[in-house]
Amino acid sequence: MQYDALNKQKIDTKNIHKVNMFKNIKFLKHSNKRILTILLLVAVVLILTFLFIGITPKNFGYNFPRRVKKVLSIILTGSSIAFSSVVFQTITNNRVLTPSVLGLDSLYMFIQTLVVYLFTSSSVLVANKNINFILCLGIMIGFSGVLFKIMFKRENNNVLFLVLIGMIFGSLFSSLSSFMQMLIDPNEFLIVQDKMFASFNNINTNILFISILSIAIIGIYIYRDIKFLDVLSLGRDNAINLGVDYERVVKRFLFAVAVLVSISTALSGPITFLGILVVNLAKELMKTYKHIYWFISAILISIIALVGGQLIVERLLNFSTSLSVIINFIGGVYFIYLLIKENKR
Numbered sequence: 001m002q003y004d005a006l007n008k009q010k011i012d013t014k015n016i017h018k019v020n021m022f023k024n025i026k027f028l029k030h031s032n033k034r035i036l037t038i039l040l041l042v043a044v045v046l047i048l049t050f051l052f053i054g055i056t057p058k059n060f061g062y063n064f065p066r067r068v069k070k071v072l073s074i075i076l077t078g079s080s081i082a083f084s085s086v087v088f089q090t091i092t093n094n095r096v097l098t099p100s101v102l103g104l105d106s107l108y109m110f111i112q113t114l115v116v117y118l119f120t121s122s123s124v125l126v127a128n129k130n131i132n133f134i135l136c137l138g139i140m141i142g143f144s145g146v147l148f149k150i151m152f153k154r155e156n157n158n159v160l161f162l163v164l165i166g167m168i169f170g171s172l173f174s175s176l177s178s179f180m181q182m183l184i185d186p187n188e189f190l191i192v193q194d195k196m197f198a199s200f201n202n203i204n205t206n207i208l209f210i211s212i213l214s215i216a217i218i219g220i221y222i223y224r225d226i227k228f229l230d231v232l233s234l235g236r237d238n239a240i241n242l243g244v245d246y247e248r249v250v251k252r253f254l255f256a257v258a259v260l261v262s263i264s265t266a267l268s269g270p271i272t273f274l275g276i277l278v279v280n281l282a283k284e285l286m287k288t289y290k291h292i293y294w295f296i297s298a299i300l301i302s303i304i305a306l307v308g309g310q311l312i313v314e315r316l317l318n319f320s321t322s323l324s325v326i327i328n329f330i331g332g333v334y335f336i337y338l339l340i341k342e343n344k345r
Helices: 002-052 060-092 104-119 129-151 159-183 186-195 205-232 236-241 246-268 274-285 291-316 323-344
Strands: none
Touching: 002 060, 002 291, 060 159, 060 205, 060 246, 060 274, 060 291, 104 129, 104 159, 104 186, 104 246, 129 159, 129 205, 129 246, 159 246, 205 236, 205 246, 205 291, 236 246, 274 291, 274 323, 291 323
8 A cells, every 4th residue: 555655656746747847848938939029029119210210201212211221231131140150059069159260251351452452442343332242252152162172071070170270261361451451552441441340331232132132042052951950959979860961961051151151241241249149149048949949039139239239320329430349349248258157167
C-alpha cells in the first residue's frame, strides 16, 4: 500500500511538472507575440510621425514623396542588416560578431576613395548615384564570391577562419583608404567624407527598385534553407548529426549575408554597430530559440532605431550630426557591455 502510494505521488509530481512546463511554453509564446505587437505598433507610429510631421497642403506634393523614399530606404537597410546579422551570428555561434567583420564596410570606403582619387569627384562614377551604387554593389558581391570560393576550396576551413581573413582584408582596405585620403585634394576629401556616414537623404528611386529586386532574389534563393537555422544554432557537429548538409547550407547563407550587407552599405553607407545592437536586443526580448521571432523582432527594432534616429537628427539636432554617429555610439557602448558580460561567464 505504501509503495503504491509513493508511486502514485511520483506520477502526480511528474504530471504537475509537465503541466507547468506546457504552461510556461504557452506563456512565453503569448509573451513573444505581445512583444512583437508592441514593436510593430511603435514602428508604425514612428513611421507615420516621420511621414506627416510638419506636412501641410502646400508642401505635401514636395515633402511627402521624398519622405516615402527615405522610409523605404530605411526599411530596406534595416531589414537587410537585421536579417544578415541574425544569420551570421547563428552560423558563427557568436553574439558579438556581425557581418561587418567580413570587411565589406571597409571595402565600400576603399571603392569610394579609389574612384575619387583616380577620376575626381566630377566623374560619372561618383556624380551619378545609380552608377556608383551598381559599381559598389558589383565589386562587393564579386569580392565576397571570390573570398568564399578560395576559403571553401579546402574542407577543413571553417567559418571562423573566414572571419579572420575578412578582418585582415578589412584592415588592409581601411589602411589603403586612409593613405589615399591623405593624398587627395581637401575639396575632394569632403566628397569622400560624406560617404563615411550613413545617409538616407536624396535616395534615387532607381536605386530603391534595384535594392528591392536584389533582396527579393536573395529571399527566393535562401527560402528553403531558412528552416535549418534553428538546427544550425546547435553547432556544426549537432547540425550534421541531425541530417543538415552543413557545408552547402552555410555557403548559401554566407553568400546571402554578403549580398544583403553589400546592398545596405551601397544604399545608405556603413552603419557598423546596428547589427549587433538590434540582434542582441531581439534575443533578449524573445525568449525562444525560433529564428522567425528573432528575424521579425530584429527587423522591427532596426526600423525603430533608424526612423527614430532620423527623427532626432532632423527635428531635434537640425542635422548637426549624422544618424550613423548616434547608432554607432549606442551600439559601441552596448558592444562593450556584451564583451564584459560574456567575459564574466
